[in-house]
Amino acid sequence: MPTDRRNLMVRGALLGAGLASAGIAPVAAGQGTGARFPSKRPAPADRRFVSSAVEQEIARVSRMIADPEVAWLFANCYPNTLDTTVRMATVDGKPDSFVITGDIPCLWLRDSAAQVKSYLHLARQDAKLRELFRGLIARHARSVLIDPYANAFMEDPSAPTALSWAKADDTEMRPGVAERKWEIDSLCYSMRLSHGYWRATRDAAPFDMQWADAMRAIVRTFREQQRKDGPGPYKFQRASRQPTETLLAGYGTPTRKNGMIHSGFRPSDDACQYSLFVPANLFAVTTLREMAQVANEARRDTALADDAVRLADEVATATAQHGIMRLADGSDVWAYEVDGYGNAIFMDDANVPSLSSLAWLGCVPADDARWQRTAKAAWSEANPWFFKGTAGEGIGGPHQGVNYIWPMSLIVRALSTTDDATILQCLATLKRTHAGTGFMHEAFEKDDAAKFSRDWFAWANGLFGELILHIAATRPRLLKMPLDGIKV
Template structure:
């Protein structure tokens, strides 16, 4: 029997729940003892990050919230970074946590909370330049892959990928085509460029990878056929494979097709709206980097033209009406008039569009969409004895993802909303001191993934934002 990532995560619930059990177990541990590795065992140490931890923690009057922050914020650096060199330049391999491979999306998101400190610490600069370079080289191996091996000559070591019916090249860990994977690579590069103005990582290899991104997006508009990508997986879960290797039929309207969502679940309809909105935003960011860092007008113009085309298609095909008549962004469409409304905790999501900078936070269409996503109008919104929040098909019904609570708080300016999200996050970590992938809406001791660096980093990012804008909520 093929063991896929979903089964592996589900199998970890019992172990995680045992580790998180009750007061008797936790009583033996000093209250709020640090869960960080000893200094000598940390993978990457930044003086600027350590100073930031102390600065922000001093603003948090709630001791448990401060403890969660000091555990979660440095988790990526403490546990997931491996530095090296390639051709005399920094190389950074950043794993997701309990899966020892680099996801383009996760790794870019994991380091984002440290971006504002990059000018204060040369070592952090090396980390960002190393990851930009690693992602560029990975994209050139295969722009359709979502996850990569540390050794670019190695075959995948992920059990669930080894029987996939797709073109698995050396260096690829998993080959699920997700628009957002390439968007996150752009966002990483753009963030570094905006923060530093440093042209160093934007070399010929980076430019070649950027052109590969634009080319792949154009291929997946599928105007001239389905393109070179297909994927099927032997699995009992339909969300792990694609009909005929490419998904359900679509009308080719200018939107980019995505085989999978940022949850790594297969799209129902291949025209995945949150990722198309993210692509419009990041293509324009790519144009800024191409112009500013390289003076490459051709690349910039190509990226901008594609962004304009996708934006026009989104305006025509990306919305739908709910049964009560409200006009909202759709989650997925097929271009024939069929659409699905739902939201998934993984970002890009409908709920996360304003936080990602794809829409304005006061945009009425997005506000209606976000409100509907955080309600029973979304089949993946759950309310239980312990929490309410958004989950998704990846773990299943009744499972709330902390990520959904974090993104809701990051996207809000309402004190009551932010305070409620913080209170729920504090009450549902099951005594572990870290964020998880998902937890049972009625019993947070039942959770998946006790080492999930993306969620930990997002929580740290939330606390940074609240400390800067609404410090009174940290008491």
């Protein structure tokens, strides 16, 4: 994010004011049960979207959690997207779902798809949720057709951007576009949303001609950004003191074309140092194949499916050949970014897709030796964006800067491991670093969790809910274990 969002740091006496702006009252953590942990949800009449299935799931899972503070966090965080970010309408007689990120009233393709993921397993039994998903899939399709290079969109497709930091960008800003940072993962999340809904419901209603046109635009855009025949149509520059906010000469640093897809920006919305961003290329391979499954099964569109699979196979081969590197200790790992000339960066960023998230995303097997080496190195001093302090340890990134840990990294680590001790340590850290707010944040300072960014960040809240659901389904005994004695 630009400077406006980098400055959303909350501390001390400002904490209450920051929370009040989102309609949330702070509460001291660790004070007991019942009235000592009052709900931080909006009043029922003020909730943007209500699902009976989600309410039942909150009640069911909360009964499984022994720690009252963790149960309180789950009940606040899990429904946060529905409670506060969903705007339902109709377009051409069909549902339209506009899902904002939280404190920014725009739809990010990535965030919106990730925010609703933890409700997918309930969609088959809840007609209202199916309407939400149908509307969001349609909104994604229309957005991609407006501009497949954009990462964020306005609710009104005819409106200019309302984001102050994007108004002067040197790029082709079309009506309806809020920000035009080219990120491979934005289009991947649209395909993942479609596949998740199809797999959960077998409901073919959203997969109409508009959807197919959007999927063809995704394949076309990925091919353009292989840059085999030139730099392609996308160019972006922004006047900023932050080098992560703009691209060198509008295109990024030079690359040797090798079949991988170029990305201007990472899922943090920060510029890539080298444009061949490995986690997003691996995610593209996986989601292209998922989209092909939907095209085949829901539409019998073999031409679209075959085209997507051919591209996935090509990118997979290229990434396997060019996306690896060796660390100083000789470990063979996935690189974070490469340039095709033999130069590579090893680091990891909390935002997903990341190297740490590859197994959870289904891009590599969880027992893959290279990924395990990579994830171990990412959670260590081999990663310049790994921080350890008195408040906790975890991965951050350039977006919020040195010494700031993202709860998202802890959640993804817990979702990616089968080690009980690691899961409990991550859960204990999350419990101790919400600064009494009852919600997850974008990032917190490694030695003082009261210094944090974004008191209304729905993606992180949804991920926390997803983690608790995952533990309840796979290791319910861990929800009965005390967390207060666990060192973080």
